[in-house]
Amino acid sequence: MMAVPALSMTGISKVFPGVRALDGVDFECLSGEVHAICGENGAGKSTLMKILGGSYRPDAGTIQLAGQAVRFTHPRQAAEAGIAIIHQELSLLPHRTVAENIFMGREIARRGLLDKAGMRRKAAALLSRIGAAIDPQALVSSLSIALQQLVEIAKALLMDARILVMDEPTAALDERDSRALLGLVEGLRREGVSIIYISHRMPEVMAIADRITILKDGKKVWTRPCDAAPIDEIVRAMVGRDLKDFYPATPVSAPGEVLLAVEGGTNAGLRDLTFEVRAGEIIGVAGLEDSGKGALAQALVGDVPFTGGAVTLRGKRIALRTPRQATAAGIGYLPGDRKSEGLALRQSVRDNALLTLRSLMGLFTRPQQGALAHDVIDERLGAMDVRAADFGQEIGTLSGGNQQKAIIVRWLAQASDILVFVEPTRGIDIAAKAAIYETMRAFADSGRGIVVISSDMPELIGIADRVLVMHQGRVSGAVPRGANEEDIMHLALGLADAPRGEAGA
Amino acid sequence: MMTVPQTSASLRRPARIAINAGLVIFIALYAAIGFLQPNYLEPGLFMNFLRRAAPLVILACGQLYVILTGGFDLSMGAVATLVVLAASILINGDPDTTWAVIGALYVMGVSIGLVNGFVVAFLKVPSIITTLGTMLLVNGLALAWSGGAARGDLPDNFRNLGRLVWRDVSVIGTLPLAAVVLAGFVALAWFGLNGTVYGKRALAVGDNPRAAELAGTPVAATRILAFVVSAVSAVTAGILLGGFSGVSVNAGEGLELQAIAACVIGGAQLLGGRGSVWSAVFGALSLFALFTLLNLLGLPQALRDSIQGVILIAAVGASMWRTRRRN
Numbered sequence: 096m097m098a099v100p101a102l103s104m105t106g107i108s109k110v111f112p113g114v115r116a117l118d119g120v121d122f123e124c125l126s127g128e129v130h131a132i133c134g135e136n137g138a139g140k141s142t143l144m145k146i147l148g149g150s151y152r153p154d155a156g157t158i159q160l161a162g163q164a165v166r167f168t169h170p171r172q173a174a175e176a177g178i179a180i181i182h183q184e185l186s187l188l189p190h191r192t193v194a195e196n197i198f199m200g201r202e203i204a205r206r207g208l209l210d211k212a213g214m215r216r217k218a219a220a221l222l223s224r225i226g227a228a229i230d231p232q233a234l235v236s237s238l239s240i241a242l243q244q245l246v247e248i249a250k251a252l253l254m255d256a257r258i259l260v261m262d263e264p265t266a267a268l269d270e271r272d273s274r275a276l277l278g279l280v281e282g283l284r285r286e287g288v289s290i291i292y293i294s295h296r297m298p299e300v301m302a303i304a305d306r307i308t309i310l311k312d313g314k315k316v317w318t319r320p321c322d323a324a325p326i327d328e329i330v331r332a333m334v335g336r337d338l339k340d341f342y343p344a345t346p347v348s349a350p351g352e353v354l355l356a357v358e359g360g361t362n363a364g365l366r367d368l369t370f371e372v373r374a375g376e377i378i379g380v381a382g383l384e385d386s387g388k389g390a391l392a393q394a395l396v397g398d399v400p401f402t403g404g405a406v407t408l409r410g411k412r413i414a415l416r417t418p419r420q421a422t423a424a425g426i427g428y429l430p431g432d433r434k435s436e437g438l439a440l441r442q443s444v445r446d447n448a449l450l451t452l453r454s455l456m457g458l459f460t461r462p463q464q465g466a467l468a469h470d471v472i473d474e475r476l477g478a479m480d481v482r483a484a485d486f487g488q489e490i491g492t493l494s495g496g497n498q499q500k501a502i503i504v505r506w507l508a509q510a511s512d513i514l515v516f517v518e519p520t521r522g523i524d525i526a527a528k529a530a531i532y533e534t535m536r537a538f539a540d541s542g543r544g545i546v547v548i549s550s551d552m553p554e555l556i557g558i559a560d561r562v563l564v565m566h567q568g569r570v571s572g573a574v575p576r577g578a579n580e581e582d583i584m585h586l587a588l589g590l591a592d593a594p595r596g597e598a599g600a
Numbered sequence: 601m602m603t604v605p606q607t608s609a610s611l612r613r614p615a616r617i618a619i620n621a622g623l624v625i626f627i628a629l630y631a632a633i634g635f636l637q638p639n640y641l642e643p644g645l646f647m648n649f650l651r652r653a654a655p656l657v658i659l660a661c662g663q664l665y666v667i668l669t670g671g672f673d674l675s676m677g678a679v680a681t682l683v684v685l686a687a688s689i690l691i692n693g694d695p696d697t698t699w700a701v702i703g704a705l706y707v708m709g710v711s712i713g714l715v716n717g718f719v720v721a722f723l724k725v726p727s728i729i730t731t732l733g734t735m736l737l738v739n740g741l742a743l744a745w746s747g748g749a750a751r752g753d754l755p756d757n758f759r760n761l762g763r764l765v766w767r768d769v770s771v772i773g774t775l776p777l778a779a780v781v782l783a784g785f786v787a788l789a790w791f792g793l794n795g796t797v798y799g800k801r802a803l804a805v806g807d808n809p810r811a812a813e814l815a816g817t818p819v820a821a822t823r824i825l826a827f828v829v830s831a832v833s834a835v836t837a838g839i840l841l842g843g844f845s846g847v848s849v850n851a852g853e854g855l856e857l858q859a860i861a862a863c864v865i866g867g868a869q870l871l872g873g874r875g876s877v878w879s880a881v882f883g884a885l886s887l888f889a890l891f892t893l894l895n896l897l898g899l900p901q902a903l904r905d906s907i908q909g910v911i912l913i914a915a916v917g918a919s920m921w922r923t924r925r926r927n
Binding site: 453457460 | 794803815816818873
């Protein structure tokens, strides 16, 4: 028997000036099915979902919901037809309550007046249906990202969504919250909701999806049931190469002298932190969302400084009270949120790569001479394999991987000793990831050090020489290269009886 | 390492020829003036046009510094008024004190710029509010000090800065001193943005202050310096204004908005991150050419204000539309 699919998109094509974003893509999703879409950035995933959500109109092709042809000209029509899209960037109003957000634009009114009690009741019911212990009257800004995501889902359910699109829902979540979210997806599936799941995290996709569709360069490569699609084959279909050599090889030489040492580092979010980074070492930092791993990065770059303790770099005591001091001392920062913290999007690739150099030189330095000359920086950008038609073009037009590489060039140009990476590959496709890992390894091998904070455990295990695990603002333990995820999780949950504050070099 | 296939989204754009929008508008408007009054095409009248446009062009160059860093300076018109009134009171008819007083005016201007800059950079008050405050403050002080009416007189050596015209200069015929001051100021403003790293810092701060700060840019110092440059331009413009229109309590009225409009017409982006000295120069010349044209057409002063409002909105609207289309 062949059930009518809840959603079927046939022959969808979409052309943007100069690029064929989608080329005759077929896609369907049954009710009660989790259908994952995988592909590199730019493969056409988001364009396909924007067409489904009514934000774009397709140039060719048809969309059918439960066998009925539909044609959306406005996102609102799609929402009314039962399609809900949860974006990576949340669309909640931070200063309103949870209930107000859930009912935004669809408030219940009684005789022209808002029925606040009714909305609170219904919001509470929705939230408990998805197993979220959230007070409907709490302000959204007081919730963690994970809980905000749940509010977003509750909002989708209010519309009685039959088709739920989740675009990188776990990108901002740590391991524990991701698992909870996956449990929730499972529950929705049992209620018969069709779920379209977009993620770069392969283990998650494998765990949750019924079927997987691979897109590459705007075309569908294949759709297969999950059990007939081993990870290797998915990756090969996405990037056209094998997964081996994904993480760079372990360095042969042992780490050198101590480069950066933090002793008793303390501030509002960190308690008595002691660890060191040696020349040639990549130190990973793992932990749950509120473990203080983000605060550690902010302290190291002087954004939210340590209030107690001492930091030495190459044996010299350094002050890290502002980002400018940290930068001048030789600590570079690669923020997790490139768009809002890393880049001046409307400036050229060159200007972004030269930003730190120009900021630290004397005010009367000529902006395009000596180390700041076009050909010098172009050579560095070329060596890093930053791909742009012209390094004079706005950096906002580059892909995430190329943007990340341009920021790395910024710190290489400044000859920084220590780089602090936060979520270095979030939202970056799998091919560019490998290139960034390669660059990190090469930077460390040149006798400098890296601290990498990440929620992606396979990434930390693959790239780091040592992983510090944080729990409640302290280092709860350190694991050497080759540890497994369970070891790290154990420490991250604070279950280990390892001595506190010890990093164990 | 194996070659990594890349997304095909990076398109080669056709090389954009850098012609300033303001230059095109200016040429069109000046051609219209020349059509109505052919003698405007003679070097002598063009030089006179430049002389009268000089204060606005100088103000626009100063305003541009603040706009690039993502702010506004609404206090510059008030500073120009203060300069005119203060000069007449301080000099008090004694030509020997002129140069000392001009020095004092610049010190005063720099102080006002520093106040604007410190309040914006450290108290984090939005620049539009900060400079609206200093505008009222400075205007009030100027009126109180002068007793609400123009007082005193400006000696000739002061007024010459705005008024003096050398005759019988080869090739161009006449050369106003104000045009020389104008060229000097524009050259300095150009050097500040293109000859030092300051320009790139200002653009980065205007584009994304948070990213600039994390990359080590001295964001506060960059902002403060922009307000100081803006105030210095206002003092310079005030001195020229005193030269050709004499002492008056509304010498600088409305000039701050004209300066902002000029930058935007020339292609600078409000809220920062895009623009060049040429946007300010040609934007200001365009705006002044438009005023001249309206005068020639015999439109009353009141309508000129309305048209200026329409142009400000149209220019900002067009710049927003261009930005959106590009994305």
